[in-house]
Amino acid sequence: MILLTPFDLALASLLILINAGLSLFLRLGIGRQLMISAARATAQLSLLGFALKFIFELIHPGLLGLMVLFMLATAGWEVMRRQSLRFAGPWGFGIGTGAMCLSSFLITLFALMVIISQDPWYTPQYAIPLLGMILGNTMNGIAIGLDRLTQTLWEKKAIIETRLMLGQRFSEAVSDIRKDSIRSGMIPIINAMSVAGIVSLPGMMTGQILAGAPPMEAVKYQILIMFLIAGSTGFGTIFAVTAGARRLSDHRERLRLDRLKKY
Known part of the structure; x- marks a missing residue:
């Protein structure tokens, strides 16, 4: 090297x-x-x-746990900061952080314990870089999805309220917006997978090759990482957008944009 x-x-x-x-x-x-x-x-x-x-x-699980919590908290804060319309109160931080915890953390555990099968599974050399790559990309997807959701609901307030007045349930009135928001959050990883190996050489693969790893081994790891990122981004974005949309309604099926703060 x-x-x-x-x-x-x-x-x-x-x-x-x-x-x-x-x-x-x-x-x-x-x-x-x-x-x-x-x-x-x-x-x-x-x-x-x-x-x-x-x-x-x-190689201590306690230190690894502290590092993971710090990474999750920082990612949750970044998701909140990227929103021009933020959820009021702890929801602004909680929705993004909760979505990343349920997606990135669990998928990283799955990769470490089932796919890579490193002993012990909490070996920091594998756990921290893997979580970092998955978490960083999932954070971007969730941030984009939530921003698209809140912006569109704010801009189409009159249309949504008209639909509600005509008898639609809230989930039906915002169904198209929710789907578009999830799709927006997934676009970066879909684009990255579509051009990998043709237009771009992904960072992890490039780093391994520069460090002297055999090209095919680098390719295998890159495919694994991209699949894990895609899965985590999908799960996280779906959860965050669905929870965000639910937060902007109440038991009376009303649109509650008062639960947003404009920055």
């Missing part, structure tokens, strides 16, 4: 600086955001590297 030096990373960072300069020149208004995101990624990944070195050496 070719080891990278700080100078190599500094050269790569020039690409970020050039893009920030172009943003300033074209008045795109994203230069500062791009720089902050790059700095955050550098700091966060560096801290993660130190933490993982410590966790890998101990």
Whole structure:
């Protein structure tokens, strides 16, 4: 494996600086955001590297559990922050976090205990990277699905209320919107699988090949990861959108947009 030096990373960072300069020149208004995101990624990944070195050496389920809880909480917070219309109260954090816990966490357990069959199954070297890849992609799907749901319900308030006045149940009145929201959340992973190996070389496969793994072994792991991500994204998005839609109604079958806050 070719080891990278700080100078190599500094050269790569020039690409970020050039893009920030172009943003300033074209008045795109994203230069500062791009720089902050790059700095955050550098700091966060560096801290993660130190933490993982410590966790890998101990192989303790308690430490792994704390790491998993931190990852889930952070992902839930990010899902909430990405919504321009957020659920009021603890629901804003709870729906996304609950959906990811029921999908990403359980599917990761399934992969570790049934498919990979590593002994012990909680070996951090396998558990943390696997959960991270599944959780990150599931988070994106859930965020997109919930954002599509709340935005569309807000924009089509009059249409939905007319349907309710004509005697439709709430689930029937929002059925099309719910389906479109779930489809929107699934589009990124569907696109990724459609072009894998033709237009793009997925990150995990590329990393393994660069590290010296046989190409076919890298391909097998990449197929496994993409299937796990697709399953988790599907389950998580369906749960989150369904729970979100249910939260925006009550026992009298009314549309309750007062349970949303606009940011």
